[in-house]
Each structure stands twice: as structure tokens, then as C-alpha cells.
Amino acid sequence: MSVARQLFLLQLAVLTLVIAAGTLLAVLDQRRDSDDSTRRAVTAVATALALSDGTVAALRTPDPSAILQPQTERIRTATGTDFIVVMAPDRTRFTHTSPELIGGTFSGNIERALAGETFTETYAGSLGPSIRAVAPIYDGGRIVGLVSVGVTREKIGDQVAKSLPTIFAVAAIGLVVSAAGSFLLSRRLRRQTLGMAPDELRRMYEHHAAVLHSIGEGLVVLGRTDGDDATAEVVNDEARRLLDLPDGPVPVSALPPSLRTATAPAPSDTGEPRDEIHLTTDRVLLVSREPVEWEGQRIGTVLTLRDRTEMQSVMGELDSVRGFAESLRSQAHESANRLHTIITMVELGRYDDAIAFATDDLRLSQELIDRLMTAVHEPALAALLLGKVGVAAERGVDLIVTEDTALGPVTPLTARELVTLVGNLVDNAIDAARGSAEQTTDGPWVEVTVCEEDSSMVVRVADSGPGIPAEVFDKAVTRGYSTKSGQRGLGLALVVQVVTRHGGTIRTEPSLGSMIVVEIPIAGAPS
Known part of the structure; x- marks a missing residue:
């Protein structure tokens, strides 16, 4: 019962x-x-x-x-x-x-x-x-x-007997009214308890608590109340860890901004989103949303959170290694072409031209290597920039590392964070420049500057592409964005993660094409 x-x-x-x-x-x-x-x-x-x-x-x-x-x-x-x-x-x-x-x-x-x-x-x-x-x-x-x-x-x-019918009539009316009130109260309670018996509720609570504490996915259950003043009804331990939430009741306003919009019902024509990518300050989360319904009415929403931070990091490193391998392959291909050219000149007896061709190419490459290795203290960043120059050249994009690129030993970022920050910005710029190659008369180009200015590390990446609209930029820094159809890139969002983690800023600026500027304060640097 x-x-x-x-x-x-x-x-x-x-x-x-x-x-x-x-x-x-x-x-x-x-x-x-x-x-x-x-x-x-x-x-x-x-x-x-x-x-x-x-x-x-x-x-x-x-x-x-x-x-x-x-x-x-x-x-x-x-x-x-x-x-x-x-x-x-x-x-x-x-x-x-x-x-x-x-x-x-x-x-x-x-x-x-x-x-x-x-x-x-x-x-x-x-x-x-x-x-x-x-x-x-x-x-x-x-x-x-x-x-x-x-x-x-x-x-x-x-x-006395003459007054009894009145007394009994009043008692009967009172009993009927009270029974009707009890019936309405029981109906309300039945809706709230989903028609379950006490033993079923007890077992459900015990199993519910055990499952919530044992599952490896984050779980957030929201009720019918909308708005930031609403409170999540259930938040398990994994969800608190993934979202850095304190103990006790969790208001919707305490959730990351991108997750607050996930609490609203989805349009009927699109359905509930599954496996959406959401980024917090330190994590990449895969979020699915499921409605909770009873008797045809929506009584809440369940958000499941899966941590993809480590996987994304591994994929980022894999992309970096793949980029380096692609760079080495392009360099080997280019070197083979140049070597064949020099051999052919020697066979034709044009020794002076062969020597001039070989030394000129070596001089240009060596000048860039020497400049970057001298000006940039972090070898991973220097290697990244050198590799991106080759990748860009193979893709038909002219990548220029400006003369004022220089970064000393004092930097708030680790080598991995530097590679994530600069590598994603440069990759996005190369893709944007290639996509706009037909609209540019001077050919697609990318310009990179990494330097120190006013106690801050400044990264400027400009390209010949059309740029990112303001509303798209706001979306890209929280949920990922890609100009490629059917894809959602996380490059810019991962950049924002790094910037936010170190108290920096990121913005877009108009230039000859488009430009993204990142500024991160350097702790302990002279002001």
C-alpha cells in the first residue's frame, strides 16, 4: 500500500x-x-x-x-x-x-x-x-x-433527542469535508512520492545513496524550479569534484555559466542534447541531459557529467606529435626536392649556382633557428614555432614569426600550457587563412608574436582570415567552435582555460586581417 x-x-x-x-x-x-x-x-x-x-x-x-x-x-x-x-x-x-x-x-x-x-x-x-x-x-x-x-x-x-439530528448532521458534514481534504492531500502526496510504498521509498533511498556515491560520473538533478535562485536537488560526490562545488545545498547560480543554460528545457523540435562539450576553468566535461517525467509531466532534469580532461590532454599531445611528424615529413619532402635540384645543377656543371642555392636556403633556415633559440628561452615553444612554419608552408600559408618575438625564463605557464596556448592559436589562424585564400591578393598569411610587455606575457596571432564575430567568439571560449562543417573545435576554448587559470585576458582586435591577443601577468616581474 x-x-x-x-x-x-x-x-x-x-x-x-x-x-x-x-x-x-x-x-x-x-x-x-x-x-x-x-x-x-x-x-x-x-x-x-x-x-x-x-x-x-x-x-x-x-x-x-x-x-x-x-x-x-x-x-x-x-x-x-x-x-x-x-x-x-x-x-x-x-x-x-x-x-x-x-x-x-x-x-x-x-x-x-x-x-x-x-x-x-x-x-x-x-x-x-x-x-x-x-x-x-x-x-x-x-x-x-x-x-x-x-x-x-x-x-x-x-x-435533547430533538437536537440530535442537527448535531449528527453537523458531524456528518464535518466528516465529509475532512475526508475530502484528506483525499486531496493524499493525491498530492501520491504525486510527490510517485505512488510508492514506504518500503519502496526506503529501499530506493538506500540504493539511491549507494549508487550516487559509487558511480564514476557526475550527477546533478534539478527540479521544476527555474532561474538562478533554484537549488539542485541532488549533487553527487563526483559532480562536486568535477565542478569544484562545496558541501551543502548547491544553487544553480553556483554552476558554471555554460551548464546553467543546460538546466532549461530543450525545444521540442531539437530534443534533449547528449554528449555536449562544456569547459570549466580546469576541465573538459561531456554533458548529457535527460528529462524526468511522471504521468506526462516534466518534474525535473538530470545532468550527467563525464570528465574528458585527461583524454583531451592526450589528444592534444597526440595532435602536437602528429604536427611535429607532419612537419618533419614536409621538411624531408622539401629537403629531397632541394637536394635533387642541387644534384641536377652539379650534373649540369653549374657548380656556382648549386653552391649559391644550397647556402642561401641553409642561411635562411639557420637564421630563423638561431633567432628563435636565442630569443625564446623555452625550447618547446621554439620547436613548436619552427614546426608550424614548415606545416604552414606545406599548406600554402606564409607563417611569419616577428622579429620582436622573445620570451625570457620567467613565465607563468608550463611548457605544456605554452604549447596548448600558442599551438591552438596558430592552428586556428592557419585554418582561417587557408579558408580565405581566394579572398586575399597577397596570399594567405599568419603572423605570430610572443613577447613580454609591461610585466605580462603577450601572444598575438594575426591572419588573413575574416575573423570571428563577437557572438561566435563568446560561444567559442566556453563551448568550442570550428569553422569546419559538422565539427566543434576545442582549440580556442582550451586556450581560454589556460588564460583563465592564470588570471589573463583574451580579446580580438582588428588588423589587416584578424587578430587574437592574449595577455597573462608574469608573477614577480618588475612593474
């Missing part, structure tokens, strides 16, 4: 018990009120008769019954009482509802009345149990008689 049904039945039982007890108390209260009302009524009638001059005058006559009996019967009928007995102090009745009992002895307590007190009592007399009042009759300070006025219990019971 579900929690909702158990709660409904329990509430119904409690409400029935409470309303039944309330009804019983109402009946008892009605009876008590009827008794109190009867006591007041009979006391008033007895007191009025005892204080009446006609009553005192009748008691002075030789036959008080002849005068008092008709009067008391009229009063009894008018007041709705069951009996009015006027008696002598020795209990001899002068009046009674049953005339045959006149002259008999009154049964009941009169001691307090003989002492001058008007009192009420419940007593079983000649007409059955009744509530009666007894009052003394004075004649000049002397008690000359007593008056007893009463109403039988049977009549009081009839009066």
Missing part, C-alpha cells in the same frame, strides 16, 4: 474517531445544558409561587387544595413543567398533577427548604426520575408551606 493511501486511511480513521468523540461530547453538553436550563426554569417557577400572596392566602384557608389545585395546573401547563406540588411542612400534599395523590405524603428531600433554602435536586418520585426545585413559603417570617416544581427526565430526554 502506498504512503499516500496509508496516510489517507490513517487520517480517515483519526478524523472519524475525533468527530465521533466530538459528537458524543456535543450530546453530553446538550444534555447538561438542558439540565441547567431545567433547573433554572423550575427554580424560577417555585420561587414565584412561594412569593405569591395568593399562595400564602390559600394556605390560611381550611381547604387550600380547592384554591391552589386549579391555579397550579394552569401554571404547570403554561410553563411546561410536569408537576407542581404545594405541601405543608409535614409533607402533606395540597396539589399534584395526579389528583388522587393529593393528601398523600411528598417523597423527596425538604430539609434544606425547611431551613429556608431554595434548592434543586434529581429525585425519583411518583412520576419517575425528575429534576425538581423546592422553595419555602413564608408568612410573616414563619414557614407555612413548601412548593416543589419539577420536570421528568423523560421529558428532558425528549428535548
Whole structure:
């Protein structure tokens, strides 16, 4: 039985018990009120008769019954009482509802009345149990008689019975309204608990907690509430590690900006995205989104996060190695062409031309190597730039490393970060320049500068391409971007990761073509 049904039945039982007890108390209260009302009524009638001059005058006559009996019967009928007995102090009745009992002895307590007190009592007399009042009759300070006025219990019971239908109707209405409220509450609870039984909820919670702490993927569960003020309902340990989230409740505003948009429902025509790439400051995450629905309504969203940082790093290194290998292959191919040219010149007897051709080519290559190895302290960066020159030349792009390129030993970046930063910017620039080769009259070109300016390391990469629009640039630095159809490049986003990690800035600037400028402060450098 579900929690909702158990709660409904329990509430119904409690409400029935409470309303039944309330009804019983109402009946008892009605009876008590009827008794109190009867006591007041009979006391008033007895007191009025005892204080009446006609009553005192009748008691002075030789036959008080002849005068008092008709009067008391009229009063009894008018007041709705069951009996009015006027008696002598020795209990001899002068009046009674049953005339045959006149002259008999009154049964009941009169001691307090003989002492001058008007009192009420419940007593079983000649007409059955009744509530009666007894009052003394004075004649000049002397008690000359007593008056007893009463109403039988049977009549009081009839009066109470007349009010019972109203009491029971109110109780029934209360029970129906309470049952309807309990039913609506149980329906709401059933929706919230998905119609599960307590044991099912307990097992689900235990399994839920165990799975959340054991799975190797990050998991974030969001409820129906939208906006940055909403709070994630579930965040497992792996998600906290991947997103650097603290313990305790996690508001949506604490999630990375690119993930906040993933909490909104996707358009119906596109469906929920799967395996989207999202970048945080230090990680590359693969994010999938699944809606949580119950009875056709969306009740939340589940985000699964998979860490692809190490894989991306390995792929980046693989791309670098592949680039170096491609550079060596192109250099070998170019060297073979030049060697064949020199051999042919020698065979033709043009020795001077062969020597001039070989030494001129060697001089240009050696000048670039010597300049970079001297000006750039990090050998990995120098090797990268030399390799990119060859790759660009093979792709028909003129890559120029400017004369002011120089980088000392003090740099905030590791060799791997330098290769990631400069390599991705140069690769993007080469691709952009090649794509715009038909629109340029001077041929595609890329210009690279790496230097130190004002206590910062500055990297400028310009190309002859059309540049990146501002809105595309904002998207590229968080989610990846590629000019190639059907692909999503992470180069610029990985660059931004490095820049953000070291507190730098990245921006685009207009030039002869397009330019991206990165500035990263150098800690400890003179200002």
C-alpha cells in the first residue's frame, strides 16, 4: 500500500474517531445544558409561587387544595413543567398533577427548604426520575408551606433527542469535508512520492545513496524550479569534484555559466542534447541531459557529467606529435626536392649556382633557428614555432614569426600550457587563412608574436582570415567552435582555460586581417 493511501486511511480513521468523540461530547453538553436550563426554569417557577400572596392566602384557608389545585395546573401547563406540588411542612400534599395523590405524603428531600433554602435536586418520585426545585413559603417570617416544581427526565430526554439530528448532521458534514481534504492531500502526496510504498521509498533511498556515491560520473538533478535562485536537488560526490562545488545545498547560480543554460528545457523540435562539450576553468566535461517525467509531466532534469580532461590532454599531445611528424615529413619532402635540384645543377656543371642555392636556403633556415633559440628561452615553444612554419608552408600559408618575438625564463605557464596556448592559436589562424585564400591578393598569411610587455606575457596571432564575430567568439571560449562543417573545435576554448587559470585576458582586435591577443601577468616581474 502506498504512503499516500496509508496516510489517507490513517487520517480517515483519526478524523472519524475525533468527530465521533466530538459528537458524543456535543450530546453530553446538550444534555447538561438542558439540565441547567431545567433547573433554572423550575427554580424560577417555585420561587414565584412561594412569593405569591395568593399562595400564602390559600394556605390560611381550611381547604387550600380547592384554591391552589386549579391555579397550579394552569401554571404547570403554561410553563411546561410536569408537576407542581404545594405541601405543608409535614409533607402533606395540597396539589399534584395526579389528583388522587393529593393528601398523600411528598417523597423527596425538604430539609434544606425547611431551613429556608431554595434548592434543586434529581429525585425519583411518583412520576419517575425528575429534576425538581423546592422553595419555602413564608408568612410573616414563619414557614407555612413548601412548593416543589419539577420536570421528568423523560421529558428532558425528549428535548435533547430533538437536537440530535442537527448535531449528527453537523458531524456528518464535518466528516465529509475532512475526508475530502484528506483525499486531496493524499493525491498530492501520491504525486510527490510517485505512488510508492514506504518500503519502496526506503529501499530506493538506500540504493539511491549507494549508487550516487559509487558511480564514476557526475550527477546533478534539478527540479521544476527555474532561474538562478533554484537549488539542485541532488549533487553527487563526483559532480562536486568535477565542478569544484562545496558541501551543502548547491544553487544553480553556483554552476558554471555554460551548464546553467543546460538546466532549461530543450525545444521540442531539437530534443534533449547528449554528449555536449562544456569547459570549466580546469576541465573538459561531456554533458548529457535527460528529462524526468511522471504521468506526462516534466518534474525535473538530470545532468550527467563525464570528465574528458585527461583524454583531451592526450589528444592534444597526440595532435602536437602528429604536427611535429607532419612537419618533419614536409621538411624531408622539401629537403629531397632541394637536394635533387642541387644534384641536377652539379650534373649540369653549374657548380656556382648549386653552391649559391644550397647556402642561401641553409642561411635562411639557420637564421630563423638561431633567432628563435636565442630569443625564446623555452625550447618547446621554439620547436613548436619552427614546426608550424614548415606545416604552414606545406599548406600554402606564409607563417611569419616577428622579429620582436622573445620570451625570457620567467613565465607563468608550463611548457605544456605554452604549447596548448600558442599551438591552438596558430592552428586556428592557419585554418582561417587557408579558408580565405581566394579572398586575399597577397596570399594567405599568419603572423605570430610572443613577447613580454609591461610585466605580462603577450601572444598575438594575426591572419588573413575574416575573423570571428563577437557572438561566435563568446560561444567559442566556453563551448568550442570550428569553422569546419559538422565539427566543434576545442582549440580556442582550451586556450581560454589556460588564460583563465592564470588570471589573463583574451580579446580580438582588428588588423589587416584578424587578430587574437592574449595577455597573462608574469608573477614577480618588475612593474
